[in-house]
Amino acid sequence: MHSDVKQVLFTEEQIKARVRELGAQITNDYKGKNILLCGILKGAVTFFTDLARCIDGPVEFDFMVCSSYGASTTSSGFVKIRKDLDSDVRGRDILIVEDIIDTGVTLSKLKPLLLERGAASVKIATLLSKPSRRKVDIPVDYNGFEIPDAFVVGYGLDYNSRYRNLPYIGVLKEEVYSH
Numbered sequence: 001m002h003s004d005v006k007q008v009l010f011t012e013e014q015i016k017a018r019v020r021e022l023g024a025q026i027t028n029d030y031k032g033k034n035i036l037l038c039g040i041l042k043g044a045v046t047f048f049t050d051l052a053r054c055i056d057g058p059v060e061f062d063f064m065v066c067s068s069y070g071a072s073t074t075s076s077g078f079v080k081i082r083k084d085l086d087s088d089v090r091g092r093d094i095l096i097v098e099d100i101i102d103t104g105v106t107l108s109k110l111k112p113l114l115l116e117r118g119a120a121s122v123k124i125a126t127l128l129s130k131p132s133r134r135k136v137d138i139p140v141d142y143n144g145f146e147i148p149d150a151f152v153v154g155y156g157l158d159y160n161s162r163y164r165n166l167p168y169i170g171v172l173k174e175e176v177y178s179h
């Protein structure tokens with residue numbers, strides 16, 4: 001376990017098993033549809049690629065770069081779109097893929113934006129959700145795990161651009177970000 005990590009919340013195996021379950025649910029729910037899978041970079045990358053390979057049927061990939069945390073552990077409250085989708089979303093069935101929903105600010109802005117652009121449907125899949133931290137309520141259609149109010153890293157999730165490549169999800173030691 002990385003020396004900056006206090007506790008492993010979910011092992012690689014636990015994540016793999018949960019992602020497979022979510023993929024099976026999505027496969028079932030989207031029968032006959034062509035999903036536009038929209039990954040919110042950077043944090044969602046790992047979950048996105050694993051989840052996509054657990055979905056049977058037609059899936060297209062697209063990505064947005066949104067940032068609201070930057071180098072801190074709290075949401076700025078503003079969501080910047082640094083890279084928009086390439087696809088025309090009119091009439092498309094969109095599944096947004098996130099690594100974590102914390103305050104809900106990011107998705108509370110993104111979902112209505114995509115619907116305004118004419119998407120036929122917009123649903124949300126997230127690997128992690130921190131319900132205790134919500135500032136804005138956002139319906140989550142596919143949720144991997146609920147977690148307590150702790151700052152986690154790994155499996156794509158970062159602190160100040162570090163720890164994304166850890167294969168598990170762990171709680172960062174407070175001393176790493178509190179000094």
Ligand SMILES: O=P(O)(O)OC[C@H]1O[C@H](OP(=O)(O)OP(=O)(O)O)[C@H](O)[C@@H]1O
Binds near residue numbers: 040042066106107
């Ligand atoms: O529900 P919220 O409070 O809006 O927080 C969730 C968002 O914040 C993090 O992204 P970040 O801005 O850190 O960018 P990153 O994915 O590149 O790390 C995380 O990856 C989510 O996208």
Ligand SMILES: [Mg+2]
Binds near residue numbers: 043
């Ligand atoms: Mg981040």
